[in-house]
Amino acid sequence: MKIAAAQMSLRLGDVEHNYKQVEDWIRNAAQERPDIIVLPEMWNTSFYPDNIRELADEDGRRTQAFLSESAARFGVHIVGGSAAVRREGKLYNTMYVADRSGRIVSSYDKVHLFAPGHEDEKFTPGTKGCAFSLDSIPMAAVICYDVRFPEWVRMATLTGAQIIFVPAAWPASRVDHWCILNQARAIENQLFIVAVNSCGSTDSMQFGGHSMIIDPWGNVLAQGGDGEEMLCTDIDLDSVTDIRSRINIFHDRQPGLYDLT
Numbered sequence: 001m002k003i004a005a006a007q008m009s010l011r012l013g014d015v016e017h018n019y020k021q022v023e024d025w026i027r028n029a030a031q032e033r034p035d036i037i038v039l040p041e042m043w044n045t046s047f048y049p050d051n052i053r054e055l056a057d058e059d060g061r062r063t064q065a066f067l068s069e070s071a072a073r074f075g076v077h078i079v080g081g082s083a084a085v086r087r088e089g090k091l092y093n094t095m096y097v098a099d100r101s102g103r104i105v106s107s108y109d110k111v112h113l114f115a116p117g118h119e120d121e122k123f124t125p126g127t128k129g130c131a132f133s134l135d136s137i138p139m140a141a142v143i144c145y146d147v148r149f150p151e152w153v154r155m156a157t158l159t160g161a162q163i164i165f166v167p168a169a170w171p172a173s174r175v176d177h178w179c180i181l182n183q184a185r186a187i188e189n190q191l192f193i194v195a196v197n198s199c200g201s202t203d204s205m206q207f208g209g210h211s212m213i214i215d216p217w218g219n220v221l222a223q224g225g226d227g228e229e230m231l232c233t234d235i236d237l238d239s240v241t242d243i244r245s246r247i248n249i250f251h252d253r254q255p256g257l258y259d260l261t
């Protein structure tokens with residue numbers, strides 16, 4: 001399976017520019033004939049302008065139509081990072097996944113909102129995880145700060161996922177955490193992690209890039225630098241069963257003992 005990860009620089013609050021840019025990137029990535037294109041977090045507005053409430057996509061209608069139409073046009077699955085979405089007057093940081101027929105197969109509202117950046121004051125957290133299949137392969141997704149919560153990523157793994165996507169808008173100042181956490185999540189869950197960060201800067205934030213495609217042994221198959229870049233890599237899904245047969249943590253874990261309260 002071939003994965004393309006779009007590490008891009010987005011313009012804060014410039015929704016039209018960002019749509020055009022994402023459209024160009026999807027068109028260019030499609031020339032490499034990937035099975036899946038993955039976008040970063042909150043690509044419609046960047047993370048995040050003061051007037052986010054006005055700019056957010058009402059009911060995610062435009063985002064879903066755009067991802068669906070792009071996926072069908074280029075015959076590629078799109079894990080749509082996330083977009084700022086307004087539903088019933090509330091703001092959400094929402095991922096949509098479109099399969100190559102153009103069907104929206106999953107959506108996910110970010111559950112762990114980044115309180116140090118006041119995301120929790122503006123946005124409403126999701127209440128459910130995200131698991132879906134593409135080409136009959138089970139996969140899951142979390143968004144950015146979610147990756148700091150190993151229990152949440154383990155829950156996603158226990159759905160049978162072989163790949164977990166982590167779109168992000170992670171700052172350069174903590175890019176060492178980003179790399180280590182993603183690698184740890186791949187090793188401890190014995191699956192592929194496709195972690196796609198933003199790069200570039202806004203007035204107050206420098207995003208860290210260093211998107212990563214990591215195999216279930218923790219090997220980094222592809223890694224971005226600081227700037228814009230499309231990572232494109234083949235992954236061998238057989239390695240999930242191979243590694244789990246060598247060290248079978250899913251057989252050896254003791255879930256009955258994991259509540260000490």
Ligand SMILES: NC(=O)CCC(=O)C(=O)O
Pocket residue numbers: 041047114143144145146148168169170171174177
């Ligand atoms: N967009 C985010 O969730 C930022 C997360 C972050 O900066 C961190 O966990 O550190």
